[in-house]
Amino acid sequence: MTRKLRQLLQLLAFAGVIFLFLFVADARYRVLPNSLHNHLPIHHAGSVITDITLATCSSANPLSSCRLDPDKWHRIEKDLYLNTGWLQSAFVHVQRKQEEQLEDDDKVVVGVAVSKVNPGSSDGEKGWESRSGGLWVLRSAKRHDSDSSRVVTAVDVLFGADAVEPRQGWTVAQLPLQISADPTAWVTVRQGQPKAAVAAKPRVSKNGRFKILQVSDMHLSTGVGKCRDAIGPENRPVKNCEADPRTLDFLERILDDERPDLVILSGDQVEGPAARDAQSAILKFAAPLIERKIPYAAIFGNHDDESGYAMSREAQMSLIQSLPYSLSKPGPDNVDGVGNYYIEVLAPSPSQHSALTIYLLDSHGLTPDEKNFPGYDWVKQSQIEWFRSTATELKAAKAHAKYTHIHLDMAFIHIPLPELGDRENLVVKGGSWKEGVTAPAFNSHFFDALAQEGVVAVGCGHDHANDYCGLRPAAQPDQDSHKKTTHHGPWMCYAGGSGFGGYMGYGGVHRRMRLWEVDTNAGRIMTWKRVECCGEDMKRRIDDVVIVEAGHVVA
Structure with missing residues (x-):
């Protein structure tokens, strides 16, 4: 090896060390x-x-x-x-x-x-x-x-x-x-200086009606996203479809047609791995709600904060909470999860009494114990205790006690309760059971708490192709008995998947959203779905079911 070649190699080695040092130093500042x-x-x-x-x-x-x-x-x-x-x-x-x-x-x-x-x-x-x-x-x-x-x-x-x-x-x-x-x-x-977000107070209309649109599993991306299992005219598969524009167009059509009083976003608004900037995705679903001045409340699903680049639940809730017309809240610090809170819907003006209470809870994501309880997480004991104590306090409050009509209670979570997958002990109405129910393997008995506190209906998402409602019979009569079967509320209803960034399949299932209409004069709740399809069927309404009458769960 010549002297000049040796000096050149030494110089290159020295430059490599300097390069590595500077690269590591700059890496300290990378996100x-x-x-x-x-x-x-x-x-x-x-x-x-x-x-x-x-x-x-x-x-x-x-x-x-x-x-x-x-x-x-x-x-x-x-x-x-x-x-x-x-x-x-x-x-x-x-x-x-x-x-x-x-x-x-x-x-x-x-x-x-x-x-x-x-x-x-x-x-x-x-x-x-x-x-x-x-x-x-x-x-x-x-x-x-x-x-x-x-x-x-x-x-x-x-x-x-x-x-x-x-x-x-x-x-x-x-x-x-x-x-x-x-x-x-x-x-x-x-x-200019920051403006305070508009504080919305949901209230029953003068005719005693209150309509809720439940939107679940939008799976929005950063950017337009790619469709999964999209269907077009004549039920033919659609290729090269932009997911988010089609999802948001569906949402805007239903908002304009149904004119809901409240929108519940029941989880998986964001497709974690595809939303490398969750903030951009969140602002996309908030925009049509803010434009129409419709109050909305959000809870999280298992995908919202999925992937190593995800925005935390706390940061997402902080952003959503700060937006106009948002009723979303993080909930108590001493309760598991982010997004355990309730909304009071007031009776028609000028009353200040609550006609409807809506509980929203975080159902978390993947199981913390894959060995013993594989699959998904469950509503924790601290959440159940919070729900029970809150329900008890609200029942005793003047705003509930002095309401002259039948006060109703509903709840929303993302991951379905285990009871919704119990085929042998479930009355199924108003929809289809297309896929396996991916409820938690561990049953924390949140269903029992809901039933004991008088909640009459609970909405969920997560399983995109399922859109049925299920009710548990409380007692089965003997064959010779003339007694009617009684039923054990609450009704449990899937919303169905609404977003084209999430899976669907199962023989060709169209995206859908669930509507809930509360008639406070009659103590009645009716629910149905709207389907995103094709052509004249774009505004199709399906599966009307009355699930509550005179304040009581009915089959």
Whole structure:
């Protein structure tokens, strides 16, 4: 080996060590999968944005970094490539100051755009500053602009060609960032100070009716998603179908046709592995509800926080809770799960008494004990105790006790109760039993608690192709007896799968949603389903069943 060759090899080895050191150092700043979406938009009460930029880095370039000076810049913790870029990452960074800390020569951001050309050429504004990725920033040197409605007070990033921004005061850029990301990345900003979310109070209409739309298993993605088991005209399979647009079109059709008073989102709104940015998926299903000013409440399924890149249940609930018209709540900290709460539906105005109580509980995800109880998790004892104590307190409350009609109680979970799969002891009505019931292998007897506290109906999801209602007979008479069989409530009803991002199959089953109509004057509950099909059948209503009459469960 010659001397020059030896020196060259030593130089390459030294460069390799430096490269490895810098790569590891930069990796410290990369977002870990479990924390990718556990963020809030870059804003703080009373703060304003003074600058925005975009930083790109590559693991092939040891001198590049995806984190700017942390003393000056705050990074929005969303990789614009969603960790799928080959050796490449990019992050939006912002500078911010508390409003009272602004100095006379400070500039504040009053406009943000993504464009291939200077936005000033079309809007007449001077002073637009170019940043990488097609990002343009307009900053004002006037300090008093910090309290105007134009000043940018928060910045966020959404993903997908179908990204929407329904949050109050927020606007998404007209074009995605000019980088080779798939799905596309969009900058969205809030101008002016934050506005409080609209607080909705559900109330029975003057005719005594209250209608609930239960939407389960939408399985929305980041981006448009791909359809699974889609059916088209003449019941033929559909290929090359975009899942989320078709799911959301179905939802909007039913919202406009049925005009529900409340929407219950009963789990698996998000398809965990396909939703690398759950926030973008959540805003998609919230948008049509907010646009129509319909109150809604959400619980989680086993897929909502699935995969290593998932947004935690706590973070998802925090986001959903902050949105307009949302009634969603995380529930008590000392109770297992996220999303154990109840909703009171008031009697017709001006009454302040409760006509209907709706309990919502987290049924969790996969079993914590696969060896002894394989499959899925169950409603825990702390949740059952919370439900019992809450039901007891509400029954004694004046808002219930002084209601002059029949007060009714319902409940919603995602994973079905074990009793819904008991074929030998179940009366099945109003739908089909297409697939095996994937209820928990361990029975925590939540059904018994529901029955003892007088809940008359419980809705669930999870098994997409099942859409029946089941009722347990409480006593079977002798063959020679003339006594009628009594029944043991509550009725248990599947919603059926609504989303094209989730499976269906089983010989060709159309997506569907369940409606519940409560007649408080008669103490009656009727339920039916709406089917997404084809052509004139798009608005088909099927399987009408009266399950409660005069406040009592009926078969």
